[in-house]
Structure formats: structure tokens, C-alpha cells
Amino acid sequence: MFGPVLGLQALVMAACAYGVKILGQRLQHFSLPQHSILIVLVVVAYQTIVVTMAALLGRGGLAWALFYPALSSALVWPLLVLVLHYLRRRQ
DSSP: OOSOOTTHHHHHHHHHHHHHHHTHHHHTTSOHHHHHHHHHHHHHHHHHHHHHHHHHTTSOOOOGGGGHHHHHHHHHHHHHHHHHHHHHHHO
């Protein structure tokens, strides 16, 4: 009764995945810094929608902690891409 709305995370994740899927072909031509910027935008959009829906339902408010996942994603993304490129070349 007081828990999160069932399916909210899944709905928002599906909307973000759909947006990235539409940009799929263009993403291949982006540089690594452009990828990081896009990742930050997607994570911020995801977090903003989730926090907004929670605030509308009276379960929380906007906080600076909203941007921590986006910042960590921007920092980890280049490392992840480089590791995956290295593994792909080894095979």
C-alpha cells in the first residue's frame, strides 16, 4: 500500500530504451565524449521522470541525489566502452 507504483520503473526504462533505440544508427557515429553526454541525458531523463511521478504521488521530492547516478554513469561509460572494444578485438 505504501510501496512504489508497480511497473513505474519498467515503464520509464522502456521509454528510455525506446528513445535510445530510435537513435541507434546515429549512435555508432558518435565519439566517446558524445556517448557520455548522451548517457548522462538518458539517465537524467530517467531519474527525472521517476522522481516526478513519485512527487506527484506524494512519495518524495526533488533532491540533488538525482544527479549522482548520471554522474557515475558518465564516468564509468568510457571505461566500459574501452573494455568492451578490447574484448571484442581479442576474439
